[in-house]
Amino acid sequence: MRTLIHAAGCCLLIVAPTGCAQQAAAPAATPTGTTAETMDETSKRVAAVAADANGWQVADVVVTDVPDGAAGACRLVGVRSNNVLSASTKTYAVLHGDEVVGRGDADALARVLDACGDEASAALWAEAVAAFGEKVPPGRVPKTEANISSDAHRGAIKRGGYRFHPPQFAADGAVEFFMTDVEGGQLFDVRAARGADGAIDVVVKPAGRG
Numbered sequence: 049m050r051t052l053i054h055a056a057g058c059c060l061l062i063v064a065p066t067g068c069a070q071q072a073a074a075p076a077a078t079p080t081g082t083t084a085e086t087m088d089e090t091s092k093r094v095a096a097v098a099a100d101a102n103g104w105q106v107a108d109v110v111v112t113d114v115p116d117g118a119a120g121a122c123r124l125v126g127v128r129s130n131n132v133l134s135a136s137t138k139t140y141a142v143l144h145g146d147e148v149v150g151r152g153d154a155d156a157l158a159r160v161l162d163a164c165g166d167e168a169s170a171a172l173w174a175e176a177v178a179a180f181g182e183k184v185p186p187g188r189v190p191k192t193e194a195n196i197s198s199d200a201h202r203g204a205i206k207r208g209g210y211r212f213h214p215p216q217f218a219a220d221g222a223v224e225f226f227m228t229d230v231e232g233g234q235l236f237d238v239r240a241a242r243g244a245d246g247a248i249d250v251v252v253k254p255a256g257r258g
Contacts, residue, residue: 187228196212
């Protein structure tokens, strides 16, 4: 009888806030980004620059490599603050191992593409143009249609002449790609080409318009 009473009591205690047999707490999840405590010296330099530019605490900054974002002497990284809920990831470039370039810096796009050199892929060009191009609205470069919101997709289809493709080089060497705004509600068609004088000419228009 005492065994039955004990078992019943144990069941009640399991439901109650304090149980008769508590399990050990699960270990905290390991962060997937590189924080200030674990990043290398170059990433620490990027974190310091980004924190100063955005009013963040360096200890809260997370730095991650941009997929397909390295070629020649350039490396693109995404930077965000773990302690700012509204902070979107911002792209910075590390050139020649130690020079940090951010959006709005003088000749940022040309400097980044020069450092990347001929090894730069269309995807890298697209990320660089989206991050550092003058008069290019802040946003994201979708690599697949699944990365585009239904509203942005419908708007482009409604305007007509829209067909998605990942970043690509055109026959004349220009890079062509789509990008969304930060909120993801708009889709833009972007074309960027280097002129004979070395300047990068960028044209941004709503996707689907001729």
